[in-house]
Amino acid sequence: MGATIESRIYRFQRKMDRLLAASETPVTGFNEGEQALGFYQNQGEDGLAFTSEGVHFNKGPLIRYRDLADIRVSGEKNTAAHLELILSNGSVEVIEINGGSGRLRDVWEILRLLRRIIETVKSSSAPGSVERYAR
Numbered sequence: 001m002g003a004t005i006e007s008r009i010y011r012f013q014r015k016m017d018r019l020l021a022a023s024e025t026p027v028t029g030f031n032e033g034e035q036a037l038g039f040y041q042n043q044g045e046d047g048l049a050f051t052s053e054g055v056h057f058n059k060g061p062l063i064r065y066r067d068l069a070d071i072r073v074s075g076e077k078n079t080a081a082h083l084e085l086i087l088s089n090g091s092v093e094v095i096e097i098n099g100g101s102g103r104l105r106d107v108w109e110i111l112r113l114l115r116r117i118i119e120t121v122k123s124s125s126a127p128g129s130v131e132r133y134a135r
């Protein structure tokens with residue numbers, strides 16, 4: 001079996017100080033069956049919770065991995081601090097990722113991580129079900 005969502009997040013945790021382990025996730029109240037896998041802490045109190053089903057920005061509603069059609073960085077390379085999550089229904093969610101500096105902005109690593117997670121979900125033999133890839 002290939003990489004799991006959890007293993008992808010773990011690999012990125014080793015590179016990013018602000019990407020915390022599931023046990024350090026300050027967000028609670030996930031949907032039934034949804035498992036916390038990691039948390040990106042922005043400068044300030046907000047952040048991005050990674051779960052077995054998708055992401056929650058700033059304790060907001062779940063954005064499912066399987067609903068992501070594309071992800072783009074908005075802004076200039078050295079100052080970028082926002083990701084545009086393009087959903088399969090055509091809507092766009094903008095999330096802030098404000099850590100890092102210069103060419104080492106965290107937004108670029110979170111972009112890479114989300115793209116890897118989406119690859120994992122889309123390569124699943126049971127489309128729409130990511131539970132087996134979260135363990």
